[in-house]
Amino acid sequence: MLFVKAPAKINLTLDVLHKRPDGYHEVEMIMTTVDLADRIGLERRDDGSIRISAADRFIPEDRRNLAYQAAELVKHTYGIAEGVTIRIEKNIPVAAGLAGGSSDAAATLKGLNKLWKLGRSIDELAELGAKIGSDVPFCVYGGTALATGRGEKIRHLPAPPNCWVILAKPKIGVSTADVYGNLKLDKLSHPPTEQMMEAIETKDYRLLCNSMGNVLETVTMDLYPEVRVLKEQMQRFGADSVLMSGSGPTVFGLVEHESRVHRIYNALRGFCEEVYAVRMLGERETLD
Ligand SMILES: C[C@@](CO)(OP(=O)(O)O)[C@H](O)COP(=O)(O)OP(=O)(O)OC[C@H]1O[C@@H](n2ccc(N)nc2=O)[C@H](O)[C@@H]1O
Numbered sequence: 001m002l003f004v005k006a007p008a009k010i011n012l013t014l015d016v017l018h019k020r021p022d023g024y025h026e027v028e029m030i031m032t033t034v035d036l037a038d039r040i041g042l043e044r045r046d047d048g049s050i051r052i053s054a055a056d057r058f059i060p061e062d063r064r065n066l067a068y069q070a071a072e073l074v075k076h077t078y079g080i081a082e083g084v085t086i087r088i089e090k091n092i093p094v095a096a097g098l099a100g101g102s103s104d105a106a107a108t109l110k111g112l113n114k115l116w117k118l119g120r121s122i123d124e125l126a127e128l129g130a131k132i133g134s135d136v137p138f139c140v141y142g143g144t145a146l147a148t149g150r151g152e153k154i155r156h157l158p159a160p161p162n163c164w165v166i167l168a169k170p171k172i173g174v175s176t177a178d179v180y181g182n183l184k185l186d187k188l189s190h191p192p193t194e195q196m197m198e199a200i201e202t203k204d205y206r207l208l209c210n211s212m213g214n215v216l217e218t219v220t221m222d223l224y225p226e227v228r229v230l231k232e233q234m235q236r237f238g239a240d241s242v243l244m245s246g247s248g249p250t251v252f253g254l255v256e257h258e259s260r261v262h263r264i265y266n267a268l269r270g271f272c273e274e275v276y277a278v279r280m281l282g283e284r285e286t287l288d
């Protein structure tokens, strides 16, 4: 069995520029991977079929699974007759704004490149990933990046300044399409994307905290008021800066000093079942 790590991402910024004729939104967002990860196991099959084993009641084991779609795409694109069993050990909360499904798909692309000795470049795998979902190319690279287009155009950035990330997910799942669908394009408060890039490049933690912003945040908070409450609680407990990730509902808080991490973590555990204290992974990985 070949194992590949599939880390979650958070959005340090998420801006929407306009709605495109194809129905997608033109975005500008800065994303970074964190060390909360699913583990994907891949095993050859002689019968040519794709099988998913997920042992998680929230994710599908058929064609709807993004890892299945990744395997199907690789088989079709490169004419592979062999099959694969994909075992998904799920640690990333589902439908949470953390790109769990997209990261599983990205890990499957990278894993199959190895398992089937395809010799494809990471850029080619990222391009293939765009056919599965807007977040998949970023997940193929990982690290830190500015994503534009519908999210699939990636410009790599250096590692952000060191800090802790506390993730808290309310007990609801959010549909990304619903959130984009409820966005009022004439009422957006745009985050300072350029300033965030400067904060990352100069490793200025304070500037980074002051540059976070996500135009989808108020949309999700209006649909699910508990997300707003959770953000306020995390701010009150002393996180340096708090934001919702992606389309939500996960809220993350940055904390510079380790001594404060446990206090905030424990305080949140009082009324939120899913809380994680993690680190940013920083720079992107390369294929080995
Ligand atoms: C909001 C973000 C931010 O990172 O992530 P999540 O909250 O899902 O983690 C992404 O833009 C989500 O990317 P992803 O989840 O891959 O989206 P896709 O499968 O491509 O699209 C799902 C649906 O979201 C809407 N969509 C997505 C991307 C985009 N730029 N404009 C859109 O309008 C479309 O309605 C589309 O049908």
Ligand SMILES: Nc1ncnc2c1ncn2[C@@H]1O[C@H](COP(=O)(O)OP(=O)(O)O)[C@@H](O)[C@H]1O
Pocket: 058, 059, 060, 064, 065, 066, 067, 088, 093, 094, 095, 096, 097, 098, 099, 100, 101, 102, 104, 105, 174, 176, 246, 247, 248
């Ligand atoms: N491997 C997978 N892991 C999680 N969800 C998946 C997967 N494949 C398909 N899905 C479906 O994709 C939807 C969005 O899941 P996910 O990627 O976790 O969230 P988000 O897009 O908010 O980051 C879920 O409702 C789930 O049914």
